[in-house]
Amino acid sequence: MTQLKRRDLLLWPLAAGLLPPAWAQDAPDPNDWLEGVQDGKALGWVHDRNAEAMALVSGEPDFARRRKETLAALSSSSNIQFVSRQGEHLYNFFRSASRPHGGWRRTTLQEYAKERPSWETLLNVDHLARDEARNIVFTGADVHAASQRALVFLSAGGEDKVELREFDLQQRAFLPQGFRTPTAKQSAAWYGPDELLVATEAGPGSVTTSGYAMELRRWKRGTDLLSAPVVLRGQPDDVQVYPISRRGEGLPPAALLHRRIRFFESEQHLMLGDAAPVRVDLPPDANAWLEGEWLMVSLRNAWTTGGRTYAAGGMLAIPLAQATAPQRDIHVLVEGRDRVKVRRVERVKDGFIVAFTDNLKPQLVFQRREGAGFRAQPLPAPEHGILYVQPDRPTQDNRFWLTTQGPISPQVLQLVDADAPGTPVLAKSQPHFFDASGLVVRQFEARSRDGTMVPYTVVGPATTSGPLPTLLYGYGGFGLTVDLEYQRLPGINWLQYGGVMVLSHIRGGGDFGQAWHQAGRHLQRQAAFDDFIAVAEDLVKRGVTTSRQLGIYGASNGGALVSAVMVQRPELFGAVVSRVPLTDMLGFTRLFAGPSWIDEYGDPARPADRAVLARWSPYQNAMKADAGKPYPPVLFIGNRNDDRVHPAHARKMVAQLRTLGHGNSWLYEEASGGHSGRTDPHIFALREALIYSFLRLQLAR
Incomplete structure (x- = not known):
């Protein structure tokens, strides 16, 4: 849904008079002895x-x-090996019965198109767990394709707490003097090849009462993390702070810094290059992130701005150059309506691919950029089930990865060109397991x-x-x-x-x-x-x-x-x-x-x-x-x-x-x-x- 045992720490509300008298009068919990995890x-x-x-x-x-x-189904070689493109490579993580810790690997599109592709193993987590004599779980990686480096996140046995290590993709090894942080409930993102935005525990007063990072730092290579300047600081009773950096090759550094005040309420701060972060005027309960030259906004409730009201549930795109300006061009990619649920929005070269459901029915639309706005082009979608979309090379073409499935219909993965959706570039199918x-x-x-x-x-x-x-x-x-x-x-x-x-x-x-x-x-x-x-x-x-x-x-x-x-x-x-x-x-x-x-x-x-x-x-x-x-x-x-x-x-x-x-x-x-x-x-x-x-x-x- 932390790392701290706060049973004693959270007695402060009682001292502050914030709890009702009934709390203090409650009978003792006869089973509280079971709260000691170990x-x-x-x-x-x-x-x-x-x-x-x-x-x-x-x-x-x-x-x-x-x-x-x-176990056979989880380990079957016939399962689709889903990939994520970074630069010229497609990355994948897999586990099996014989490789329970798994391996992180990559291949090329040409190789992936084969029935049995050849993979380059980057990190054998089973070997890492053996060498370090502990239960290591790979929880993800953030690849910086231009520098052939990656941030690898590792957990002890699957906990939410992770450690960060920088990985050299060419040498297929962790960098001895690279970026590294100890275990914490943390998040990090690249901000150029030699800088990170890191929200992690950094001494007393750096963690919220929920156990997440309260400070977000801009950390340059070769410097000490604790000396890195804080670019965003939350409050102790916030949930957390975290960064989302801009994806895309050849784009200058940009990130949206989030101060998550409550689970569904945040402040968003835009950081461009070396400029100081600037608060973005958005509804506090909206979800926001960056896609290339766009600020994406998903509305939880209706929003009135610039003399217009945008319906709850709507999906909006704002030019990044106007994100903090008094006047902004706001484009509606999906109009908020009753029983419509936006599932995924991904940028391609000439617009956005939008997957949503309308009364549980899957819908797929290409919002193509035309002149000063967008034109919606419906794309083929199954009658039932669920869709998942992922970009391929958003700065180069309109291709995207599409996964379809239904309760009794196995997964099908296709590489689709939005300009010619009827002829997939590549297709892989999962077998029937029952x-x-x-x-x-x-x-x-x-x-x-x-x-x-x-x-x-x-x-x-x-x-x-x-x-x-x-x-x-x-x-x-x-x-x-x-x-x-x-x-x-x-x-x-x-x-x-x-x-x-x-x-x-x-x-x-x-x-x-x-x-x-x-x-x-x-x-x-x-x-x-x-x-x-x-x-x-x-x-x-x-x-x-x-x-x-x-x-x-x-x-x-x-x-x-x-x-x-x-x-x-x-x-x-x-x-x-x-x-x-x-x-x-x-x-x-x-x-x-x-x-x-x-x-x-x-x-x-x-x-x-x-x-x-x-x-x-x-x-x-x-x-x-x-x-x-x-x-x-x-x-x-x-x-x-x-x-x-x-x-x-x-x-x-x-x-x-x-x-x-x-x-x-x-x-x-x-x-x-x-x-x-x-x-x-x-x-x-x-x-x-x-x-x-x-x-x-x-x-x-």
Whole structure:
């Protein structure tokens, strides 16, 4: 969603009189001893819970098969190796069962077009992890093509904290005297071949209460980081500061410096060459970045400027030369409309490629620069699914990389010329990883408590003789979408065993633009829960499944979702899987990155917010529940290496349910992999087998 353990540090609001009296009068948390991530007593308890969970699921007949087939799919050589062009090379990172740490490599377009391209390995992360005797995870690289240097970011086991090392692409080695920073929650970007913009921890007073960098420095090669001038400084209660530099060959240095005050509120400062940063007049909740000679602006809410109002959800382009001027030419690339969601905007030589969805239907448009404005040219797009676009050589031509996929349609990657979209330059296809011949994709709507119609997508058999075991997935937060992507792993682990998969597009998410997010955010959070419950009830009403056969699954904010609805409507579900969840919503701001999410959830230090959070917080409601209250079987999955969502959220929830006598509550805590848990194919495959075997045991009885 940090690196600091702030349980004691964040007692300052109480001393400052900012917390309501009720906080101080709350009963002590009987499970707070589980908040010690590496505490010996806590780890002993976790070890016992892990053993119980594994003993349960390993008895499921197809557990070993699921694990084996998932690992094979993750490691298959037939997977598309997606690339990113920098200069004359295409870069790719891959992992496999035999190479769990993976390798960073590159090739040429001519070579990539072959069925079996030849790759130049730049960094063998397996060898690096072996040589340094630690669990190193490659989390990304920023290539400066002109100088053949790169910034490589490495994590310990998948944590959000990373270290930065400069890499020589020609020598294929780290530079002994190159740019390097110690591990921190940090970000950096090139600002010319011998300078970086770096936001990192740099001594006392340089980190926010959320654990992210508070200072952004301009760091020149050969100088000490701590002596580098600060070009942007935030405040302790901000979320973070970070840079986004301009991409493109042959362009002088330029960057947009962000002071992220709250999760959805920022100040943007434009930095050009050696000039001091200048504040850009933009709505505080707009997203902004640079594309060549353009300032891109994505609107969360309506914006009135220069005598005109631009609708919420719109996508705008402003000439960079006018970004800080009193009068600006503002071009509308996508008009904000109800249920329109802009997915991706990428610059090409003569304009922009825009991918968006209109009521979940994928759309692709080439906004071609003509005279003083742009002319929209629709490009071919599939009827269903999701699109992803990426630029190829934006300063040279109008080609772009296009990925298409749908729930039962594997990924297809094409290099497309917007001037001749019907004849791709190159195409690669992912194979079918499960038999989808008898499956169909259908879309329905459920009526939520307040009358709002909530869409959901059902993937399952075309014809059935009765209700089937069904898995309902949801997220419903932070404006993030539940994409209609290829259901490769659910297909392998659930659909091919006769189950039904359902994707819910509930409020709080961004499936239908900004208004859809706002309707389920903050004090309106219950709307997201009501939507999810309505979808579950509608599935039962339509005869797709029964309550006993209905399982629900969510991760992170989705873990909070399924935990909350389980507590609110336990009789509606046959099983629950909640992965890396938030559950303690009255204490989340003192656990890791929690303070950064106040803008999404509310602040338990404010009485009005606290009252709303208390009504739905899964942990607190479980604490006050009757000992005999029945809950469905539930599996919580945490991660000890997760420095974003504290593993205590899952630990404490299981402990409390067991205190209530709910023996059908289990915990499995991964030891590495970070918040996403995708860093090692072996760990990932075990987890997928664990989840779906648990669900099969509970729902197919």
